Amino acid sequence: MVSRVASLRTVAGARRCFGAAARLSEIAPSVWRVGEGRPRVAVLGGVHGNELSGVEVVKRLVSEMRGTTEHVEGEITLAIGNPPAVSRGVRFIHQDLNRCFQEVVGDPAMPLGMEHEQSRAQVLMPSLRGLDVLLDLHATNKPSKPFARLPGPVAGRKERFASAERVFLRALPASCRTILWDPDTLIAGGAMSDEYALQHAPFEACQRSGEQIHPAYICYESGLASDKSSAGAIYSAVHACFAELGVLRCPNTDSAVEEALGREWEHFEITDVFKLDSRGYEWINGFGSQNFQVLPPGAAFGRRLEPPEELHAPTGRDSYLIFPKGKAFWIPGWPLGWLARKLMPEEL
Ligand SMILES: [Zn+2]
Incomplete structure (x- = not known):
């Protein structure tokens, strides 16, 4: 049974917000920011340049927020992970960017002039530190059901899943009911964006209207890389996340997300x-x-x-x-x- 109770929640109605007016600005190449303070949210697309749905979502958010005054309470960062790889339609230029988020300057095995992704990681890493929520939007190179990969050790993962579900996962299409864990960091040795964000999480949870916002670092894999059809649903889920966090005052009131409450998640472990x-x-x-x-x-x-x-x-x-x-x-x-x-x- 995919959904026991389905409810329709308008994005605008989730929380009362009263943020200050702010403008989106490009703080580094293809990294945009609006607002300041907490909660701090980042949305990444195109960390792998051939994964189109996340790129589509980030571009849509940037064009929507650019040129208008947004009322934000907190901070939103939007970024295209690897712009040259996106332009060429390839996963990466020299090496996998999502293996480069670690505090190591230079790889002795990497010949000089072949370090594009390492320097790009250095540009992105400040935006991944002290985050309350990271949504890193990916897709797979082989056919796949959609799934979310969550970082961190076995200890505390029930709580990490609960906050990820609350801020983002429950707003995804009901076809997403799969969670992948990698507690021994066998995929990337702890150097993926969400793992880096978890390692650099704020010391204290953000308080909002007397409620605690628990941090959530999520890598969402929407399906086959060349398929952009999932972008609309992901875009709506990102807006639902902004509304849940109370970070954006004027979300698109037309959009609504169908929540499949009580969806039966399946958890896997590498x-x-x-x-x-x-x-x-x-x-x-x-x-x-x-x-x-x-x-x-x-x-x-x-x-x-x-x-x-x-x-x-x-x-x-x-x-x-x-x-x-x-x-x-x-x-x-x-x-x-x-x-x-x-x-x-x-x-x-
Ligand atoms: Zn990817």
């Missing part, structure tokens, strides 16, 4: 990573074609070539193939994909 080595690789038995593909216990899903070695799913339970990489994204020493397991409700 358990394994497998990487490309010098032996080469191929997907086998029809695996590797989509995200969250079910691997029965012990199933052979891939093969290293010379000398040959089959890769098998763990025994005893189903596993799920996460972000399986197509050949275009194979880099020696880098992941070919990840395995996840489904969490029982009591394991959250």
